[in-house]
Amino acid sequence: MSYQQQEKYEDTELYRIRHSAAHVMAQAVMEMFEPGEAKITIGPPIENGYYYDFDLPRNLTPEDLKAIEKRMRQIIAKHHPFEKKVVNAERAKEMFADQPYKIELIEGLEEGGFDEYGEPLEEKPEISFYSHDTFTDLCRGPHVEHTGKINPSAIKLMSIAGAYWRGDENKPQLQRIYGTAWKTSQELEEYLHMLEEAKKRDHRKLGKELDIYTFSDEVGPGLPLWLPNGGTIIEELEDLAKEVELAHGYERVRTPHLTKEDLFHRSGHLPYYAESMYPPMDMDGVKYYVKPMNCPMHHKIFDARPRSYRDLPIRLAEYGTCYRFEKSGELFGLMRVRSMQMNDAHIYCSEDDFETEFMDVIAMYMEYFEIFDIEKYIMRFSTHAKDGLGKKYVDNERLWLKTEEMVRQAMQNGNVPYVEVPDEAAFYGPKVDVQVWSAIGREFTLATNQVDFSQPVSFDLSFKNSAGENETPLVIHRAPLSTHERMIGFLIEHYAGKFPVWLAPEQARIIPITDGQNEYALDIESKLKAVGVRAKADLGSDRMNAKIRAAQKMQVPYMLVVGNQEVENQSVALRLRDGSRKDGTPVDEFVSLVEDKIATRSSELL
RNA sequence: GCCACUGUAGCUCAACGGUAGAGCAAUCGCUUCGUAAGCGAUAGGUUAUGGGUUCGAUUCCCAUCAGUGGCUCCA
Known part of the structure; x- marks a missing residue:
């Protein structure tokens, strides 16, 4: 994620070292195969290292990794210079005639359109190569002067992984090798030590040691069982939420785990969210779904009687239990599960009240962050993308633009720093997520604050305004304390198991x-x-x-x-x-x- | 879901073609002690599950399930 990195990273020597190490690794891999057998794709520097993606005739093994690393050191020792050459597209395609992925990249550059990730570029770039020894790669650089500038005792290949070409699951799956590179062997050692330390605070390890939760094969993947210690922490979090929500004018409601399919058609979940829902159960010809979100039921509570502008804002809160059918490979300890209890609430308000209500939720985040001493996070403002309208997003561009501007204004007026990320919104509206990192460096969304201009319309929600007319409210979905699962997973790592007294299962x-x-x-x-x-x-x-x-x-x-x-x-x-x-x-x-x-x-x- | 790897007692690991072993935890004794492990005994496993190869499989092969590292996706 580009916003994680300092802008300056690309200008640093470390960046050039890592980028160059990626080329050296690619050479070593290419040498393992007959000419034309191995296809190269891209190999950028990333945080703490670099990777390179290949399409190879066979699968790589951990033994290969050792051999590749050894060969890299030999190449480094030869001090091969990195030489840049600018060519036209035609010449470029000739040179990479047997490299289909490179041809695709060159065509992207030629059309002036796209970079190596398929993202649009502002201006048409030049096409350049970098060569060292026997290896030439389509590359805009920059690199170190020669391979000898890479410290052979400060590199290490970390792992082999699968990755889709251009990150698209419909495209071929490539083999990715992750490597790390530093200036000194001491820096490498420190990095590896840091990884070891991070593993010790991994919530999956600590959660087991501290008897917080467990999984059972017989219950099912992604369905955590809370042990008594976990149960205690949950009680404390819910008490906190009740207190804070009472102070902020929320009312608590309760809703079932199960509803008829029609409700989810009306909410838009079935068209837009069906992939993440458990399949329905059939009762006498009527389909029932286990709920992936609480909102539709809360809307029905709002709609249980006529509402006046005097009643607004109405804030309905529930620690609702939801079930989402996450793909098996996406499950991750407590952080990504299939059953979860959300610190959910829906705020029904007029457009005039929107900014106040939205910022009150942000203020609530801050209250919580102070209690938990959470300092490292990013507010991410997610907006729609035009070509997702009608597919990922409800098809109403006018309201998208309008509500996005409302959020942008609210954040700016409130002086809340944020980054704006297009094409990451919820299907019903823009949102502001709080991003944090797990002990092992995985980024995920902890809390969320979402605008919904779609469901109020599809549920025919309305209130009488002061002029006696029917008006459609806006809905804010918010979950400052995330879900119990993700929050507690995060807190275990955040505190490294040393919970503050109020949260400690045994005090x-x-x-x-x-x-x-x-x-x-x-x-x-x-x-x-x-x-x-x-x-x-x-x-x-x-x-x-x-x-x-x-x-x-x-x-x-x-x-x-x-x-x-x-x-x-x-x-x-x-x-x-x-x-x-x-x-x-x-x-x-x-x-x-x-x-x-x-x-x-x-x-x-x- | 996809690619790769892994799966032995509650936990951490060993044995790797000749029918499983240690430490910790547990239980029972003994010990009665001043700030991170006192001593001893006992018990605990159809080696994830189901097939196959073999005289013989924890070990080799296949499938399934689950986990791990990534990709995709997300609270």
Whole structure:
């Protein structure tokens, strides 16, 4: 995603090193096959490295990767210069006569139309080649002066993957090799170390270790089962949502998981969203669908009685359970699942109220981000694309342009930084998504704020305005806390399992030093439970050290070690999960400390 | 869905043609200990599932299922 990268990346030496490494890799791969057998496509630098896509007569293996990497080092050692040559299209096509993908690219350039990803270009570019040693590639550069400028001890081939030509699943599938390249071996080591560290906080690993969720083959892929610890976190998130939504004037509703097909025809889901829906079940000739979104039911609640402008805005909230049939390869731990519970709400408002309502949702994001200390994110404003009208998007260009301008104005007036991305909207309107990254660097949408000018019309929603006329409301779909699945997946990684006290499944563990203090430990446990603290006394026969270790591994924020001394003073030897200690803390003092941290949803332990 | 890889006890891994083994967790004893692993014993597996090759399959082959890395797609 281009907006992730600094504009300047393309001007850096690292960019040229990676781009050149891609060419060197392509040479090494070409040498493994008879002339004309291997087809080259594109090989750009990306964040942290580069890739190159090939169409090859056989599949590459991990052993090939080692051989390719070895050959790359040999090529690098020869210090082959990179030479640029500008040619006309005719000559270019001659040179790449046996490279159909290159011919396609040259034709794109010739027509002045398209770059290597098939994206339109502003002006007709020149056609240039870069050659080094035996390898020549259609390429606009830039490169390093010669292959020796690539540090042979700072490169590594990372993985083999499939990728569609021009990212189109209807086009041939290519083999992609990902590589990384740095200036120094130390930078490479740091990068690899960073990847290792990221794996440790992967929610799939931590979610298992912390007993938050599980999957069962018998239940099905993408259908997570929340363990008690996960259930606790869900309860806390819902309590937070209830509080905040009450303060922002929302009302809570409840709707079924299942509806007749007609409702989804009317909403537009069946024409535009059918691919992502579970197939219907047939009841006496009537088809019922499990809901992929809650909106149609909320619309019917709005429509349950006549509405006046005085009632507006109406804000209906529900932690609704939805089911979406995501393709099998798209599933990803908790972050991408087939059953999910959304922090959903629909705001019905007039056009005049739109900006206030839309910005109030953005303000709600900010409130949440502050609570969770979320700092790294991007607001992405997704708009329609003209040629998707009637296919991906409801066919009403006038309303698309109008509502997009309303959102743009609202964001600008509110001074909210955002990037605008065409052709990413929901089928019913433009949206502003909050993009974040998983521990392993995968980007995904956390929260969303969407405009809908389509469903209110198809549902015949209306209210009486002050002039006594019927007016169609706008609908805002919003999910600041995402879904439980994605939010908790994200939070596990965000906190690396060290949840703030209010979210921690177990908030305090009491550890008696010998069983002589068991009774005292149980006393403290019930004192804490009485004020709503999730506490547990560990009365096992392990030594204290082992009990501490067990509590540490579960990231319990507070460990209360109690021996004879503590019993005498009515105190606890407080140990925090960061290893620090506050011995001799009076029990009452600890109780009020933990109560305060929970009540204020503090990120601090002390 | 597509391409590649992987699938052994709850977890992390070993054995890789001669009918499975360790550590941790669990259970039961012993231990009663001052801030990240005390000691011992017991139990736990039709080696994802279903076929095939073989005298013999966890190991080789095929299919299915699931997971992983990507692509596509998304809260």
